Structure formats: structure tokens, C-alpha cells
């Protein structure tokens with residue numbers, strides 16, 4: 001049996017190298033929707049990753065952000081690929097972006113690999129193996145108080161209602177904590193929770209390739225990952241709350257209360 005992790009790491013490193021080389025050299029920007037952009041570099045990165053994975057595992061399913069779903073030979077193994085998480089940052093040469101690759105088997109996440117080429121940080125996890133940053137095992141922070149936590153979120157580009165309650169959550173939690181960052185790469189936000197640089201992260205309307213790898217990395221680092229109301233995570237629903245575990249209930253309660261207040265105002 002080939003080592004899926006080795007291959008995923010090779011693909012992430014090669015794609016990451018390409019992203020770093022091409023930073024500042026984006027030749028085309030297209031609009032998928034009004035605010036959702038894709039560059040020629042997203043496509044080049046995806047082509048590299050898919051060719052490596054397909055070359056090694058031709059019978060696996062692939063769900064890649066730009067190319068969509070390709071069915072394999074019914075092995076029940078599915079790769080989730082985000083060739084460039086943080087495209088808007090990338091297109092503006094803001095150096096915060098990553099490559100994210102996850103593998104599901106029979107619907108369960110069994111591998112997550114995320115690479116930040118600008119800092120040469122490779123995050124990975126497998127169930128039962130812990131979470132790793134390069135050669136070091138990582139774990140979530142020990143912080144217990146929501147009011148001294150550092151959080152991150154992101155805003156979906158396309159849904160007025162979601163953006164509105166997200167902004168209210170952003171404002172309320174900015175007042176109640178040490179701060180809320182909006183850095184523009186959900187995959188890296190999750191890695192930052194996993195290694196204790198952040199205490200929590202939430203976002204709505206993400207895609208499975210944004211959170212498939214990072215959610216496993218947080219869990220294996222000892223954190224907790226759920227939907228926004230504390231229920232089981234479904235990476236295909238796109239709503240995610242990931243924390244160090246200790247502030248999870250308080251943050252869930254705060255998010256639910258803000259959402260309720262917002263919907264009361266709207267009716």
C-alpha cells in the first residue's frame with residue numbers, strides 16, 4: 001500500500017513552491033461570482049497536485065476546488081484539494097495563503113496536510129498520530145477564558161444575511177476578547193488554532209476543501225471542532241467552529257446568542 005501522507009506532502013510542497021515562485025506574477029484574474037476570484041496560479045497549482053495524486057492513486061475520487069469532482073473506481077477514497085487557500089490575499093501579494101489537501105475514506109477524514117510556503121511550515125495530522133508542524137508535535141492553547149482569547153473568522157463573499165450576522169459576531173467578540181483576526185486563509189486559521197497561536201476560529205459557508213484537512217489537524221492537536229451551535233461537524237455544510245476545547249462552550253453560547261439577537265432585529 002502506498003503511503004498517502006508521503007504523496008500528499010510531496011504534492012503540497014511542490015504546489016507551495018510554485019505559489020511562492022509566482023507570487024507577484026498573477027497573469028489572469030477571473031470572477032467565479034461577483035467577489036469570488038480565481039487566478040491562473042490557482043489552476044496551475046491544482047494541475048500539479050492533481051497530476052501527482054492521480055499518478056499515484058488513479059482509482060481514488062478527487063474533489064478539487066477548480067476542477068470539481070472526478071469519480072474513481074469505487075474505492076470510497078476521496079481527496080479534497082484546495083490548491084490555493086487565500087486567493088484574494090495572493091492576488092494582492094499579501095503573504096498569507098496555503099495549500100490544503102485532505103483524504104477521506106468511507107466518509108471519514110483520515111489525513112490532513114496544509115502547507116504555508118512563505119514560512120515553510122507544513123502542518124499534518126492522521127487519526128491517532130497527533131498533529132505536527134514540520135518535525136514537532138503541536139497542541140492547542142491552554143487558555144480557559146473567552147475574554148482573554150485571540151480568535152479568527154472569515155466572511156463569505158456571497159451571502160448578505162451571513163455577512164451581516166458574521167459582522168455582528170465580529171464586532172461583539174472583538175469587544176469581548178483580545179481580538180478577532182480576519183486573515184483570509186481558513187486552512188491556515190485552523191492550523192493556527194492547532195498550534196496555539198489562536199484560541200478559536202469560526203466561519204460560515206466554507207467548502208469541504210477549505211476545512212477537511214484543518215479540522216482534522218485541530219482535533220488531533222487536542223482541540224474541538226463542531227458546527228456553530230456545538231453539534232457534530234459536517235465539512236460539507238461549511239459551518240465550522242474550532243477551538244482549543246476550553247473556550248468552546250462559551251464561544252458557542254456567544255455565537256448562538258448573537259445570531260438570535262440579529263434574527264430578532266430582522267423580524
Ligand code: IPD
Pocket residue numbers: 082084085086087088153154155156157183184185186187203205206210
Ligand atoms: C477562502 C479563504 C478565506 C475564507 C473564504 C474562502 P479561497 O478560500 O479560505 O479565508 O474567508 O470564505 O473561500 O477562495 O481563497 O480558496
Ligand code: CA
Pocket residue numbers: 082084085086209210
Ligand atoms: Ca479555500
Ligand code: CA
Pocket residue numbers: 042065082083084085086087
Ligand atoms: Ca482556493
